[in-house]
Amino acid sequence: MTATAPATTATGAGPSPLGWSLAALLREWSAEVTAACVDVPHGGRGYEVLSAVTREAPPTQAALAARLGIDRTVMTYLLDELVGCDLVERRPDPADRRARRIAVTDHGRAVLADLDARVRAAEDRLLAGLEPAERDALRHLLARAATGAAPHDDRCAVVARVVEP
Amino acid sequence: MTATAPATTATGAGPSPLGWSLAALLREWSAEVTAACVDVPHGGRGYEVLSAVTREAPPTQAALAARLGIDRTVMTYLLDELVGCDLVERRPDPADRRARRIAVTDHGRAVLADLDARVRAAEDRLLAGLEPAERDALRHLLARAATGAAPHDDRCAVVARVVEP
DNA sequence: GGGAGATCGTCTGCTGGACAGACGATATCA
DNA sequence: TGATATCGTCTGTCCAGCAGACGATCTCCC
Numbered sequence: 001m002t003a004t005a006p007a008t009t010a011t012g013a014g015p016s017p018l019g020w021s022l023a024a025l026l027r028e029w030s031a032e033v034t035a036a037c038v039d040v041p042h043g044g045r046g047y048e049v050l051s052a053v054t055r056e057a058p059p060t061q062a063a064l065a066a067r068l069g070i071d072r073t074v075m076t077y078l079l080d081e082l083v084g085c086d087l088v089e090r091r092p093d094p095a096d097r098r099a100r101r102i103a104v105t106d107h108g109r110a111v112l113a114d115l116d117a118r119v120r121a122a123e124d125r126l127l128a129g130l131e132p133a134e135r136d137a138l139r140h141l142l143a144r145a146a147t148g149a150a151p152h153d154d155r156c157a158v159v160a161r162v163v164e165p
Numbered sequence: 166m167t168a169t170a171p172a173t174t175a176t177g178a179g180p181s182p183l184g185w186s187l188a189a190l191l192r193e194w195s196a197e198v199t200a201a202c203v204d205v206p207h208g209g210r211g212y213e214v215l216s217a218v219t220r221e222a223p224p225t226q227a228a229l230a231a232r233l234g235i236d237r238t239v240m241t242y243l244l245d246e247l248v249g250c251d252l253v254e255r256r257p258d259p260a261d262r263r264a265r266r267i268a269v270t271d272h273g274r275a276v277l278a279d280l281d282a283r284v285r286a287a288e289d290r291l292l293a294g295l296e297p298a299e300r301d302a303l304r305h306l307l308a309r310a311a312t313g314a315a316p317h318d319d320r321c322a323v324v325a326r327v328v329e330p
Numbered sequence: 331g332g333g334a335g336a337t338c339g340t341c342t343g344c345t346g347g348a349c350a351g352a353c354g355a356t357a358t359c360a
Numbered sequence: 361t362g363a364t365a366t367c368g369t370c371t372g373t374c375c376a377g378c379a380g381a382c383g384a385t386c387t388c389c390c
Contacts, residue, residue, distance in 0.1 A: 235348095236347095236348060236349065238348085238349075238350090239347075239348070239349090261356080261357070262355080262356060262357085263355065263356045263357070264356095
């Protein structure tokens with residue numbers, strides 16, 4: 001019923017299994033969230049797009065894709081479906097007619113609120129082994145670590161500038 | 166140069182972006198480790214297999230695959246290559262002639278020690294934004310969270326029993 | 331103003347990996 | 361002994377992801 005963390009002390013020198021922990025936890029997270037988002041196109045990934053669009057308002061579709069680590073060609077048909085379900089919409093960018101600004105619809109906002117609650121519940125289940133204070137600590141440390149990790153892509157900096165005011 | 170964590174406070178109710186943090190961090194980890202393991206078959210994944218085999222001695226190939234979240238058919242040719250490079254070897258299990266016990270070779274152990282050092286360095290680079298104490302805290306919390314997360318696969322329990330002396 | 335080069339979003343193939351299914355060999359249990 | 365399950369392997373299929381090209385547009389420099 002319970003997985004065991006790799007025995008890092010067996011050989012002494014082994015790095016505490018950061019990769020394994022991240023992969024295992026993300027795997028579980030993905031399963032939980034996919035189950036919670038069955039009615040959203042592309043499941044958990046669709047939720048993440050919807051969430052990013054709503055909370056960050058990335059300037060371009062490419063910036064959105066870069067932030068989520070999704071290929072831009074994938075983002076195209078992924079958004080196609082979200083648009084088809086009236087969750088987001090593509091608006092022409094008045095400043096750049098090549099670009100499209102992705103905006104949430106009212107319906108999308110409502111759906112996201114519902115999904116947020118479900119995802120939050122799923123995450124609490126996922127972290128059931130930790131005390132509430134530890135969960136918060138983990139979330140914060142993770143966010144900071146991920147934020148500090150070099151993203152290899154300067155377009156993220158654009159997002160940062162837009163989001164931060 | 167620096168990514169920004171999604172603005173969770175923008176709408177107030179958004180769950181702190183656990184999924185995004187995990188995905189982003191794992192993405193970076195993967196890139197770093199892949200770069201550090203260019204000379205190992207299948208890169209970072211080969212490293213994880215080698216590491217798991219060495220430190221956990223999973224009873225069967227299937228258990229190893231389950232633990233790492235790899236399909237058993239994939240594990241076959243993945244091990245094929247590791248065997249071909251004399252990093253691990255398949256030994257017939259005396260207790261079950263269907264099964265094969267995967268064991269590190271001396272060469273594999275030496276290679277792993279070298280890789281561990283490189284991976285450790287890569288991880289330190291990855292977590293450069295955190296204080297040393299925070300890094301340890303993150304590692305421990307992650308390991309505990311991943312360990313506590315239900316693995317949906319009872320074969321992991323077998324591993325647990327075998328590993329825990 | 332006009333041309334060169336870069337960028338945005340889209341579309342088209344291709345390819346590698348993931349997965350289902352079947353198989354022989356073996357273990358387990360009735 | 362026979363029925364059923366498991367282990368590792370192999371085969372075939374399928375799909376997500378990636379490279380590349382494209383028209384439209386922006387930006388910069390001449």
